Each structure stands twice: as C-alpha cells, then as structure tokens.
Amino acid sequence: MTTLAETAVLAAERPHPSSQSDTPTWRFTAPLVAVLAATTVVPIGYAVYLSFFDWNWGSRFRFVGLHNYAVTLTNAEFWGPIGRTASFTAMALAIELVAGLALALAVDRLTRGIGWLRTLFILPLMMSGIVVSIVWKVMLDPTLGVVPWFLQHLGLSAVNLLGNPSTALPTLAFLDAWWQSGFVFIILYAGIQSLPKEPFEAAEVDGAGYWSRFRYLTLPLLLPLIAVVAAVRAVDCFKLFDLVFGATNGGPGTATQSLQMLAYRTAFKGHQMSASMTMLVVYTLFVMIAVTVALGLRRVAGRRAGAGGAGPQSGASAGEA
Amino acid sequence: MQSRSKPFIYLVVLLAIVMTLFPLYWIFVLATRDPVQAFGTPKFLFVPQFDAFGQVWTDQGFVHAVIMSVFTTAITILIALAVATPAAYIMVRRHVRRRQPLIVWLLVAYLVPDFVVAIPFYNIFQYIHLYDTAIGLALVYQVFMTPFAVTIMIAFFRDIPPEVGEAALIDGCTSASALWRVYLPLTRAGVATVAILIGINVWNEVTIALALTSDHPTVPIAVAAYKGFAALKWNQLGAASFLSIVPMIAFALFAQRHIVRGLTAGMSR
Structure with missing residues (x-):
C-alpha cells in the first residue's frame, strides 16, 4: 500500500494537455471523495463522538469526556489483546515469509508445471477465514480430528493444539500461514522473475555457489519487495478476527482474544458501545502510528540506498518497475 | 550443484502441494462421509454420500x-x-x-x-x-x-x-x-x-x-x-x-x- 503513493507520483510525470472546455478534474475525483467520506469520516467521526459518552445501546447516554480513554489505557483487558495480536502478527509473518520465499525460490528452479502450481497455491487465498478456521478446527479436534490421529500413528503424543492456552495462538498463526503464504509466494515469485539476469551470470562465472548467490544477490535484491509484502500482511494480521471467531472464540480463557475480538464482544455481548468504540479508536491510532513509523524508516533506508548509488540496489528497482 | 539440489527442490514443492491440498480434500471427506461413521477413525477412501449437500442447500x-x-x-x-x-x-x-x-x-x-x-x-x-x-x-x-x-x-x-x-x-x-x-x-x-x-x-x-x-x-x-x-x-x-x-x-x-x-x-x- 505504500506503493500507492509512488505509483501516483510516477503517473504524474506525463499529464495530458487540458484545455479550458475539457471536463474539470474534480468531476473525476468527486465520486471517490464522496464514497470515502461516507465510509471513513462518517463512521470514524461517529466512533470518536461516542467514545466521549457512556452508552449501553439503551437509554443510558451521558457525556463523560475523556473518562473512557483513561479507563481503556489503564485496563489490562485492553493491553492483553494488543500484545496477543502483536505476537500473532510476528509469528504469522515469520512463517509466511519463510514459507512463501522458500516456495518461490523452489518453483523458480522448476522448468515445467509452473502455471498449475500457481493456480494450486492460490487456492487457500480463495477461501473465507471462517471456512479455514472451522475446517482446521475439525481437523485438529483432539478426539476425532485427523491431525491428532496422524500424529499418534507417527508415535507423537496428540496435543490439543487449539485447546491449550500455550499452543492456541501459535496454532492460529499457523492457520493464517496456511491461508496466506500463497500470497507471499505469488508476489515474491513475480519479484524473482523480474530480477536482472546479469549479476547472477557474473557471479556464476566467478564460481559463486547457490547459497552465496542467494545470500549476496537474491536476498538483498528482493528485500524491498519482501518489506512491502510484510507490511501488507502485517496490516491484515493487525485486524485479526475471523480465524479467532471461527476456531476458538477467543479461548481457551482469553488466550486467543485479539483486539478486534475484544471490541466485538464488548459491543455486542457486553453492550458497552462507548468502551468498544474507545478501544477501536485508540487501536486505530496505534496502527496509524506504526505505519507512519514504518514508512518513515523505509524512506530513510531508501535515501541511504540511493546515496550508496550504484550496483545491485538500483538494478533491483529497475527490475521491479 | 544443479543435480544435488534438484531432489530437495522437488521435496519442498511436493510438501507444499500436499499441505495445500489435504485440507481441501478433507472438506470433501467431511461433507460426504456417513455422519455416524465419521465418528470412527479417519478414513481416506470410501463411498461418498451427498445427502448433506441437499440438507444444507434447501432445508437450511x-x-x-x-x-x-x-x-x-x-x-x-x-x-x-x-x-x-x-x-x-x-x-x-x-x-x-x-x-x-x-x-x-x-x-x-x-x-x-x-x-x-x-x-x-x-x-x-x-x-x-x-x-x-x-x-x-x-x-x-x-x-x-x-x-x-x-x-x-x-x-x-x-x-x-x-x-x-x-x-x-x-x-x-x-x-x-x-x-x-x-x-x-x-x-x-x-x-x-x-x-x-x-x-x-x-x-x-x-x-x-x-x-x-x-x-x-x-x-x-x-x-x-x-x-x-x-x-x-x-x-x-x-x-x-x-x-x-x-x-x-x-x-x-x-x-x-x-x-x-x-x-x-x-x-x-
């Protein structure tokens, strides 16, 4: 999504000559602005407004100022899910990036059947998070599931992966990886395909083995793309809800309660509208800050690479463009 | 190098194929197994029954x-x-x-x-x-x-x-x-x-x-x-x-x- 800005900047380089009688620019952007206003400014404004009140969906509705914020920020029930969502994101990202990259590198070295493999590996992406989670829940069922049965036949003890507080969250991260690694694969495979050929040929002539070529050429050249993929996946993981909703409902205990799950429960089960809105507003701010920091870091890193100038870095951006 | 790493690459790809397809196949297995027998040990091949589709599609x-x-x-x-x-x-x-x-x-x-x-x-x-x-x-x-x-x-x-x-x-x-x-x-x-x-x-x-x-x-x-x-x-x-x-x-x-x-x-x- 960081790419959105760059795409537009690049696009600006070749504007049309526009005459006086031509359709004014605002006529083209007005529908988008109207829809964006209706779907962001209206609900978020309403959410912020409600966060200053005490409302239980019913008759109780009174202004409490910043009281909700004070309660939320000092509540362990708010920070627990934030930490959980963050560690889920870290685990899922680690598995997805390693699996997606390994698969992209492996498929890159195949000569046949690549079209079919791409179709195959996007299949999990075609599924709803609900289907992914309830099907895996059944497969992992400690007494009747096929996975524990299989593990027992391998001589391993069958663990109740989703029912154990210490394994439930990593298991959800694994489900997310099963679901989304295909996305990482598709992007990184396309990235590998568009890498410049010359440095690799030169390295091979110089006698560099596969691993050193990977370490000193492929990985550094792919790094900008890997960062973008990681950012997109991270944004998605921060919104974690459907896997939790389908597989564990936040349990056992609160072991898998993500922030969105907590907000959902607070609003619809606890009927504490204002508390739920406050959490979500604060969380949205956190996500914005994280993304702004990440974009800033990227700009600094980009400037440094730009100053370093020649060689593989500039080759990479040319290859991907 | 080329010949030594090929089997490893096939192994990675094969593992990914099996990991991707098995849950999809298992959805089919769940849908078409006899509901009573489904509570026995898992079976991988059997005569599929399609009653559940009709029940889900129209009845529910x-x-x-x-x-x-x-x-x-x-x-x-x-x-x-x-x-x-x-x-x-x-x-x-x-x-x-x-x-x-x-x-x-x-x-x-x-x-x-x-x-x-x-x-x-x-x-x-x-x-x-x-x-x-x-x-x-x-x-x-x-x-x-x-x-x-x-x-x-x-x-x-x-x-x-x-x-x-x-x-x-x-x-x-x-x-x-x-x-x-x-x-x-x-x-x-x-x-x-x-x-x-x-x-x-x-x-x-x-x-x-x-x-x-x-x-x-x-x-x-x-x-x-x-x-x-x-x-x-x-x-x-x-x-x-x-x-x-x-x-x-x-x-x-x-x-x-x-x-x-x-x-x-x-x-x-």
Whole structure:
C-alpha cells in the first residue's frame, strides 16, 4: 500500500494537455471523495463522538469526556489483546515469509508445471477465514480430528493444539500461514522473475555457489519487495478476527482474544458501545502510528540506498518497475 | 550443484502441494462421509454420500445466503468500479492538485480495523433502514475496496501510452468521453481484474457481514452458523464449507492470470 503513493507520483510525470472546455478534474475525483467520506469520516467521526459518552445501546447516554480513554489505557483487558495480536502478527509473518520465499525460490528452479502450481497455491487465498478456521478446527479436534490421529500413528503424543492456552495462538498463526503464504509466494515469485539476469551470470562465472548467490544477490535484491509484502500482511494480521471467531472464540480463557475480538464482544455481548468504540479508536491510532513509523524508516533506508548509488540496489528497482 | 539440489527442490514443492491440498480434500471427506461413521477413525477412501449437500442447500436455506452474497458482491463491484475508475484515470493523465492527501486518505481507509467502521454503521443503518441489506453491506465494503480498485486501475492506466488519449483530445473529445470511448475498452483486463479480486474478497468477507446482517446472512456468516455443529454434524459443516469455496475455486482455475496480475499490480513499485 505504500506503493500507492509512488505509483501516483510516477503517473504524474506525463499529464495530458487540458484545455479550458475539457471536463474539470474534480468531476473525476468527486465520486471517490464522496464514497470515502461516507465510509471513513462518517463512521470514524461517529466512533470518536461516542467514545466521549457512556452508552449501553439503551437509554443510558451521558457525556463523560475523556473518562473512557483513561479507563481503556489503564485496563489490562485492553493491553492483553494488543500484545496477543502483536505476537500473532510476528509469528504469522515469520512463517509466511519463510514459507512463501522458500516456495518461490523452489518453483523458480522448476522448468515445467509452473502455471498449475500457481493456480494450486492460490487456492487457500480463495477461501473465507471462517471456512479455514472451522475446517482446521475439525481437523485438529483432539478426539476425532485427523491431525491428532496422524500424529499418534507417527508415535507423537496428540496435543490439543487449539485447546491449550500455550499452543492456541501459535496454532492460529499457523492457520493464517496456511491461508496466506500463497500470497507471499505469488508476489515474491513475480519479484524473482523480474530480477536482472546479469549479476547472477557474473557471479556464476566467478564460481559463486547457490547459497552465496542467494545470500549476496537474491536476498538483498528482493528485500524491498519482501518489506512491502510484510507490511501488507502485517496490516491484515493487525485486524485479526475471523480465524479467532471461527476456531476458538477467543479461548481457551482469553488466550486467543485479539483486539478486534475484544471490541466485538464488548459491543455486542457486553453492550458497552462507548468502551468498544474507545478501544477501536485508540487501536486505530496505534496502527496509524506504526505505519507512519514504518514508512518513515523505509524512506530513510531508501535515501541511504540511493546515496550508496550504484550496483545491485538500483538494478533491483529497475527490475521491479 | 544443479543435480544435488534438484531432489530437495522437488521435496519442498511436493510438501507444499500436499499441505495445500489435504485440507481441501478433507472438506470433501467431511461433507460426504456417513455422519455416524465419521465418528470412527479417519478414513481416506470410501463411498461418498451427498445427502448433506441437499440438507444444507434447501432445508437450511443456504441458497438464500448464496443469493445475498451474489447481490452484495455485484453491487460492491459496480460501486467500486464506478467510483475508482474515473479517479484512477485522472490521476494518471492529469496533474491532480490534491493527489497526495487523496492517496493518504485511501491508505488510511485501507488500514482502519473493520469494526471501527462496522459498529458505527450498525447504529446508523438502523435509522436509515440499510441494516441487513445487500446495498448497505456493499456501501460499507467500499472502505476497503476503493483503495484496492484505485491502485489496480492506476497500474492498468499507466500501461496505456498517453499518445492514444492525446489523439482523441485533439480530435475534440473531452477527457470524460476519452475515458469512456478510448481508455475503458483498452483497460477491459483491468476492469476484469478489479471485479474478480473484489468478488473474491467480498464473497469471503466475515467481520463486516457479521456486524451488519442478521436475517439475511452472506455465505461466510451462514457457514459460521455451523461452527456450533462442530460437535455433531460434520457432514453439514463440510458441505456448507464446500459449497462456499466451489465458485472461488472455479475463479482460481479460469482466472488465475487475472488474480496473479491483480495481486502483483497492488504491489508493483
């Protein structure tokens, strides 16, 4: 999504000559602005407004100022899910990036059947998070599931992966990886395909083995793309809800309660509208800050690479463009 | 080197294939095994029974969920394309003064956690009678779908040489009619890509549909109703899951190129 800005900047380089009688620019952007206003400014404004009140969906509705914020920020029930969502994101990202990259590198070295493999590996992406989670829940069922049965036949003890507080969250991260690694694969495979050929040929002539070529050429050249993929996946993981909703409902205990799950429960089960809105507003701010920091870091890193100038870095951006 | 690493590569790919396909096969197994026998040891080959599909499709009203999802998906695609295409076009072909704020706005819309949008709309829609309707859902989906559509359409418009449109403008076309008559026919692939990717996203969406529907659930919400069945009716759970992914698998088989192009266009730098 960081790419959105760059795409537009690049696009600006070749504007049309526009005459006086031509359709004014605002006529083209007005529908988008109207829809964006209706779907962001209206609900978020309403959410912020409600966060200053005490409302239980019913008759109780009174202004409490910043009281909700004070309660939320000092509540362990708010920070627990934030930490959980963050560690889920870290685990899922680690598995997805390693699996997606390994698969992209492996498929890159195949000569046949690549079209079919791409179709195959996007299949999990075609599924709803609900289907992914309830099907895996059944497969992992400690007494009747096929996975524990299989593990027992391998001589391993069958663990109740989703029912154990210490394994439930990593298991959800694994489900997310099963679901989304295909996305990482598709992007990184396309990235590998568009890498410049010359440095690799030169390295091979110089006698560099596969691993050193990977370490000193492929990985550094792919790094900008890997960062973008990681950012997109991270944004998605921060919104974690459907896997939790389908597989564990936040349990056992609160072991898998993500922030969105907590907000959902607070609003619809606890009927504490204002508390739920406050959490979500604060969380949205956190996500914005994280993304702004990440974009800033990227700009600094980009400037440094730009100053370093020649060689593989500039080759990479040319290859991907 | 080449010959030594080949078996390892085949092993990685084979493992990935098995890992990907097994759960998909297992959905079929769950759906077609005899519900009583299903509580014995797992079996991999057996005579499939298709009763559960009929039970889910008609008796439990899955067909209504499919109709709701089809409408929601179609309306979402139409609104997103109608709104995003002109904006993407003009951002590529003209110097738009407030481009940067608009891009940041799209980025923010994409980042927002679903419930910060869905729960306020739960209240708002009660007043304006859009709660539990396909139109209401399609409207709320724009928050995530317009950023997506704009990004992809920008990538496709950039691929068209500017000279094409300039010729039309010199001939006296306005930019609006140049978009309609010249650019749109040339970006049919882009329109298809946006439609397919939005279709997949909306068909599978859970969070917003859960908050904004009750009597008219979409397909994923109808499937979620079976999660309580996990204890007893695995065949119906499997059948509902299977029915929900069949159209998407058809998409993947026939529109693989579009899907891959769309996913990478969102990433391209």
